Amino acid sequence: MTAEQALPVALLLPGQGSQHRRMAAGLYGHEPVFTAAMDEFFDAAGPEGGPLREDWLAERPVTDIDHVTRSQPLLFAVDHALGRLVLSWGVRPAALLGHSIGELASAALAGVFRPRDVTGLVLDRVRRLAAAPPGGMLAVAASTAEVTPYLSGDVVVGAVNAPRQTVLAGPDGPLEKIDRTLREAGFVCRRVPSLSAFHSPVLEPACRGAAELFAAVEKRPPTVPVHSAYTAAPLTRADIDDPAFWARQPVAPVLFWPALEGLLATGDHLLVEVGPGQGLSQLARRHPAVRRGSSAVVSLLPARPGSAEADRAAVAAAAAGIAEAGHRARTG
Template sequence: MSVTTSAAVPVEPAVAGPRPVALLLPGQGAQYQRMGAGLYPAEPAFSAAIDEVFEAFRDEGVRLRADWLADRPGVPLDHVTRAQPLLFAVDYALARLLLSWGVRPAALLGHSMGELVAATVAGVFGLADAAGLVLDRVRRAVQAPPGGMLAVTAAPDELAALLADDVVVGAVNAPRLTVLAGPDGPLDAVSARLRDRGYVCRRVPSLTPFHSPAMAAANRGAEEAVAALRTTPPAIPLYSAYTAAPLRPAEVADPGFWARQPVAPVLFWPALEALLASGDFVLVEAGPGQALTQLARRHPAVRAGRSVVAALLPARPAPPEADRRSVRQVFEILRAEGHPVGGHAAR
């Protein structure tokens, strides 16, 4: 059985009403094999949305769908040609699933590729244009030098003196969780240096040095590609992980803002702080991996219970019923919160 869809109704909670919903949309590093495939075709709204994305990817969509559903993908999911478009597809379809319940998010916050998903859900880009932008980013990324990202249990200020050779802070995910990015050789050297000094380091599942200057040469010309697309003001407030604030109209309309994202650092934690400073929320991670859920649980507002967080998918690969169970749990959380969710989640 699956969720019975109803028209999406804006939710304007009173002071004593349910906490509004904010979606967290993950990016590179969250991917894993068959992420969300247990919802296909058990959840019609999810299935229709992800089919729509694959159709928007045109010929490449056929190959993406095959590798998404495969037990042994032809192209590894950590490769940029699979991770980026499949994360976009799964994040987008999960957001559409939640909308099909009649829940209208009060805010959207994406991490890396998740910000482009958020912009598409909010109507800044049409789906066909967004899919074209994803593929353009992928084509450029494959021209970047081999590299990756390194998660380090430390604050950015602690690491500044230990960085060199094109290795930079690529993301600020939490007060003591920084992601470094750069070409493989220099990144390995920095990793060894940090480990020698007692820092805990872990490579992020990525074969591309996103959010570092190593992406700059491959990214040339991206602004012209974005400028050819039509943008409209977001129908849902967007908190940007690149500005750590709600997106302003000038930023939404600026092709350079969107084009720079593969090179620019991700400021997820400052953006989350800005979001939670604006009120209390039910934070729902719409994507695989639960990395953003774990980060949000570190925030004082969540630890104190003023805001809560839940994830629509399991943290790691699991049987199909685990996907459906995670969705059902979020559905029940929203219903218990007082949101007028329609139908019931797949079992």
């Protein structure tokens, strides 16, 4: 297939719930572009950078990877660094779509924020959320209409991931009660790896004041269209310039499936997931365009945590798949 015939590439960047111990660490020191991007993040993080790097690379991290002080900054850094790696192969994406913190990584990859500025914004978000009340998230194999009658006690729909995959978020006690009730009613439920109630009003007090920091940094038009999982549409200049839009993202629901539908409504794409796991790839494979074979999915990393060799093999296979689809792609 020639480059002219190749499907345009859209990068998918995952968020909370996809993190795991040593995610993508097998590429560190092996893929120079990825390594440089991670080091750039750790260096920009100042005194917090060293502990972040150490916990990321550790077999037994000091701080739980699911804690907001580790999951959020490391997910951002890994997503962004993997995106930089794919760009270094000569791939020129036509669109970016991030889930949760993946949207901030998408915006950074598209040049909306300068690297040092966005690192500061991520760390400020983390500090705020770390002070929020504990909570969690629950994935339910059901539509939003099916789960809505069960919602109570500050538990809300936190994400619409697919027509029959809804994520609930809220304080631990009420969320556990709804979890039991849904299971008794015959629904399949699974706790999402998170110690915070992302995308729920529980986090709203913690996010107050964050808009001031977003207002203080330069924001530029994206070099690549960024499809927002908060508006289910490409980012507009008004979105980008609005500090409250960015500051409220930890509170606002994630509309991943509507955003994916909007992206694929513009035409078929090769969807490349650049982040730990294959959660967004699995969701994308449910889309009619992928099921009928007109759009396709490639994952950069293994579906489950594994060895450094598994990380490297997955990246090599992804590069080969992207090249076979008609795009210039190479590792090393």
